[in-house]
Amino acid sequence: MKRKSASRPTFFANVSAMAGGRVLSIVAQILILPIIARYLTTSEFGAVALAMGIVVLAQLLSDGGLGKSLVRRPDYVAEEWDSVFWLLAGIGTLLSAVLFMTAPLWEALFAMPGLTELIRVLSIIPMIQSLSAVFNAALERDDRFVLLGGLRIVSVILSLGAAIGLATNGFGAWSLVMQQIVLFTTLTIGAVIASPFRPRLRLRPKWLRGHLRFARDTVGTSLVFTLQRQAPIMMLGFVLGAGPLGLYSMALRLLRLPELGLAGPASQVVFVRMARRSSDPAGIGALYLAALRLLALVIVPGMFCLAGFAPELIPLLLTDRWGNVALIFALAAPAFAIESTTSMAGMAFLAAGQTTLRLRMATERAILQIATIAISVPFGINALAFALSLFAIIYTPRLWWYAGRIAPFSRKKALGAIAWPVLSGIFIWLILAMLVSSLENQTAVFLFVLAIGMAVIGWVLAALPQLSELRGAIALFRKDEGTVAQVKDST
Structure with a gap:
């Protein structure tokens, strides 16, 4: 697998490409939600959400963290990459088979007719994902994030087209199922075609040993995070x-828009930068603080703005049948904004090789959050949404305590990075609360334009008190480009 020495995209070009692909895909999803919502019932949405929640538990094992482990390697060894590929291919096939066979048990457990068929069709996804892991790792290692962003755009467009076509022709829940299958299949085919990696039939255990600890802790952490995330759905x-x-x-x-559109793509790019500083804890901490500041600026005011508009916007877009979604969104928005903003801490643990500590932190957090969910669920969805936000706020200092142990950074500065966007968001939300009566009977276009305008005001108010810190964060990532390029050229 040879890499070209041609000029490489900068950090911000890579993030823009990945985020741009995600944002465009999110915009496309938002545009089709009003269509899908008119053809599917809330129960059909719930059935597919539950089926996907079960499949996700297998998905997280399909990569096993081995893709990220390969990216961390300073040198490319063909036998090593081939061995990881065939190991993952076997794991993915086994996971898909287990899902297919246990589908009736899940239907019996949740007493939800039709769940067996949904899970059996979706069971192919872990196998597809495991086959693509090494190809994606090769593209990430070569900094080909622009190409990955383009692949996501194409895949999302095709998958959403399939969903619309099937939904409008009366296929109900199956339109959402096929959306997922088309998405993962297209992403895999694109990665295989674009990646320089080509597997040969060889599996050498000696090349796997160095990845086992990393994979063990990463899979354990992913399992814990997934259980934490899927707990509300299951309960x-x-x-x-x-x-x-x-x-x-x-x-x-809607709540996952910041994670999918910005935090997720940024973490892929930031991880590569952090991994190059694996022997420099202070450098990893500086990159984390810079990423935290930039993500908080973009995500937090925007989420507060959406929360303020939700009561008017959601019924208008999705019909009154989905009106209750607005309050759920508003109550849970702080949780998802905080988690998306602080999520880069996970990349710091991985880059520093502190996967065991990350697993410990994740386990502690999952136990506490699942307990919170279990207590709140009997009181209804709104109580659950509020409990999620309250937990995210309370646990953030503990998360920073863990992250500071492996990548030192100023927690006072981290708090300041979030505080200004939060204050700005609250100010915007209060304005919207006073305007809510005058927003009745407005068109979707007017509300969208007004939302964008209010979000811009929120971003400006959040940025002004910390302009010098924001410039420093941007300068740090730009400075890091030279280091990354030098290391890559030397390999």
Whole structure:
């Protein structure tokens, strides 16, 4: 697998490409939600959300963290990459088979007719994802994030086209199922075609040993985080049924926009930079603080703005049947904004090789959050949404304590990086609360334009008190480009 020495995209070009691909895909999803929502019931949404929640538990094992482990390697060894590929291919196939065979048990557990067929069709996803892991790792290692962003755009467009076509022709829940299958299949085919990696039939255990500890802790951490994330879905489905779960699932599609559109793509790019500083804890901490500051500026005011507009915007876009989604979104928005903003801490643990400590932190957090969810679910969806936000606020200092142990950074500066965007967001939300009565009977276009305008005001108010710090964060990533390029050229 040879890498070209041609000029490489800068950090911000890579993030822009990845985020641009995600943002465009998110915009496309937002545009089709009003269509899908008119053809599917809340119960159908809930059934697919539950099926995907079960499949996700297998998905996280399909990579095993081995893709990230390969990216961390300073040198490329063909036998090593081939061995990891075939190991993952076997794991993915096994996971898909287990899902297919256990599908009836899940239907019996949740007493939800039709769940077996949904899980069996979706069970192919872990195998597809495991086959693409090494190809994606090769593209990430070569800094080909622009290409990865383009692949995501194409995949999302095709998958959403399939969803619309099937939904409008009466296929109900199957339109969402096929959306997922088309998405992962297209991403895999694109990665295989674009990647320089070509596997040969060889599996050498000696090349796997160096990855086992990393994979063990990474899989354990991913399993814990996934259980934490899927706990609301599982508990809602078990306690309240498919209808309320459908409302939460729709709110979740909107709540995850910051993670999917910005935090997720940025973490892929930032991880490569952090990994190059694996022997420099202070350098990793500086990169984390810079990423935290930039993400908080973009995400937090925007989420507060959306929360303020939700009561008017969501019923207008999705019909009154989905009106209750607005309150769920507003109550849970702080949780998802904080988690997206602080999520880069996970990349710091991985880059420093402190996967065991990350697993410990993740386990502690999951136990506490699942307990919080279990207590709040019997009181309904709104209580659950509020509990999630309250937990995220309370646990953030503890997260920083863990991260500071492996990558020293100023927690006072970290708090300041979040405080200004939060204050700005609250100010915008209060203005919207006073304007809410005058927003009745407005068109979707007017509300969108007004939302963008208010978000811009929020971003400006959040940026002004910390202009010098923001310039420093941007300068740090630009300065890091030279180091990354030198290291890559030397390999």
